[in-house]
Amino acid sequence: MSRGLRQQLLVHSGTFAALDDSGDIGGSHPHGSPPDGLFVRDARHLSRWQLTVDGAVPEVLSPLTGAAPARAVLVPRGGRQEPPAYTLFREQAVCEGGFTERLRVVSNRPVPLGLRIELTVDADFTDQFELRADLRTYAKPGAVRSREVLDDGVEFGYRRGDWHSATVVHCAPAPDAVTHTGTGARRLLWQLDLAPHGEQELLLRVLARPHGGQTPAVPATPDLAAAQLADVEGEFTEGVELPAWPDLAAACTRGLADLAVLRVPALGPDGETLRVPAAGVPWFFALLGRDALLTSLFALPYRPALAAATLPALAAAQATRSERAAVAQPGKIVHEVRHGELAHFGQVPYGRYYGSVDATPLFLVLLGTYTELTGDTALARRLEPHARAAVTWMLDHGGLTSRGYLVYRADEGGLANQNWKDSPGAICSADGERPTGPVTAAAAQGYAYDALCRTAGLARTVWQDPVYSAQLARSATDLRERFQRDFWMEESGFPALALDADGRQYDALASDAGHLLWSGLLDKEYGETVGRRLLEEDFFSGWGVRTLAAGQGAYHPLSYHRGSVWPHDNAVIALGLARYGLHDEATAVATALVEAAATNDRRLPEVIAGYSRASHSVPVPYPHACVRESCSAAAPLALLSAVGGV
Secondary structure, eight states, X not given: OOOOOOEEEXXXXXXXXXXXXXXXXOOOOOTXXXXXXXXXXXXXXESEEEEEETTBOOEEEEOXXXXXXXXXXXXXXXXXXXXXXXXXXXXXXXXXXXXEEEEEEEEOSSSOEEEEEEEEEEOOOOBGGGGSTTOOOOOOTTOEEEEEEETTEEEEEEEETTEEEEEEEEEESOOSEEEEOSSSOEEEEEEEEEOTTOEEEEEEEEEEEOTTSOOOOOOSXXXXXXXXXXXXXXXXXXXXXXXXXXXXXXXHXXXXXHHXXXXXXXXXXXXXXXXXXXXXXXXXXXXXXXXXXXXXXXXXXXXXXXXXXXXXXXXXXXXXXXXXXXXXXXXXXXXXXXXSHHHHTTSSTTSEEOOOSSHHHHHHHHHHHHHHHHOOOHHHHHTHHHHHHHHHHHHTTTSTTTTSSXXXXXXXXXXXXXXXXXXXXXXXXXXXOOOOSSBEEXXXXXXXXXXXXXXXXXXXXXXXXXHXXXXXXXXXXXXXXXXXXXXXXXXXXXXXXXXXXXXXXXXXXXXXXXXXXXXXXXXXXXXXXXXXXXXXXXXXXXXXXXXBOTTSTTOOTTSTTTTOBOHHHHHHHHHHHHHTTOHHHHHHHHHHHHHXXXXXXXXXXXXXXXXXXXXXXXXXXXXXXXXXXXXHHHHHHHHHHHHTTO
């Protein structure tokens, strides 16, 4: 037995806890590794939560599980000749804005037993951006931390200017003492006297009070918190007609349960509170426009409420003026919304950051698709001004009128690439050369085409504006003709990944071509050629379509966007294949993803490595991938739409 290095994530509605296999939060954080702690609104509200008994760290007999409540079993260190004098049973759960634990101490001896239980607790209120691997440091002038002993626990506070956060720890029974550690942490101490084979119980509640957040109502016990979680998951998983394909049905159920807890609060145009899909845990537990839109599109036939929340939330955050630091222009849909200290003080640009070329057209795609699928025209009428502003952005600031395409430029303070493949080297030639200056990414043109078509439909059928509808339809037709002329590479029979400022093709063979099938941008002949090419061996790993075909100089199976396999990317591809009538190919992609999920408790991660299935009988994990990610959680639903219950 030993204390492992595994991490367990407990997630619920804007709050997550990352603990080790004993149930502790150690406070250590190798740079770039997943952070441990309790996190709410981009801040760490528990940085230490460490249990000792009689001054010693217990051994892990049974590691922490991911079920709700999560459970671990601990015993004192010893050998075969010295049976454990006691056993510790830990139960833990998160809820919105808090964390709760039941610690049950059981004596294994026939005589009285005295034990000193100590829990070292701290809250450093570190912003998540400080825990990333970019080696940046951030000045915090005037920051003050405080600790106050309460009758039943301790309160940690943090102030910096107008910023104020707190974490409160309540205990039942109250600790016998609260002592200093010399590091800022506090040590809660209980002296327990157990009867022969007796037991005692400690109940611990942690309330996070983030700046700008609501004061939480944390349940008294992990059982009650787990019951809340079960109710939330049940509302999402029940009532969906699952396919006869058992593995796909299981992946859909798992995905729906994850989507239920990956939602975070957001405000609508009238200040109403909405629940929208966050991008992923641990690094992106926030509203990201592109991720929320794709997730909502995948889930739309089964959970239209996600779209009904995402659209007004993004409308409320839509840019109304130009701001260079935020890459904002009127009508542009937000890329990322953060609530942390560094965003509040402008030390990172992501409070409201608009560095995305594709969130704006995807907003229009979702609005049009939602209206067509549900028949609900009220939302399209309510958001008409926002939709028209989004179209105007595409035509003007986005570049459709002046350049003929949606174009972006690298943002020195933020993202170099602003399409879905947004890592610095993701847009490249086959040998890895990166473009300079304005970039015209292929996938975004497909979204723009679909957005123009669907908004033309809204203008005709909902807004009763045939002139505007005809204008948008003409723009869509012109874009389609231009694209096939400028992007198609005759020699390879495939569209370029991007164009540079001079219209030169960046010739990497990339999975983005599948997004063009989803949007319907390619003619039927070109679309069928692309679809079949994506299933050839250099693209298709056996676990999915690689982001970049193997054999090219730029390919790397462990690169974020140059050879890895993304479930959401493959879900888009499967939908596109089905749209072009390539049903066998769509089923092959769906089968690969479903079987990948089956190796990981039916859950699809954010991304997996691009190694071939022929050489690796289980998917090779991608380092630093989000463990739970909303687009991946919704991907099985997109597969269900693409192939049904085949």
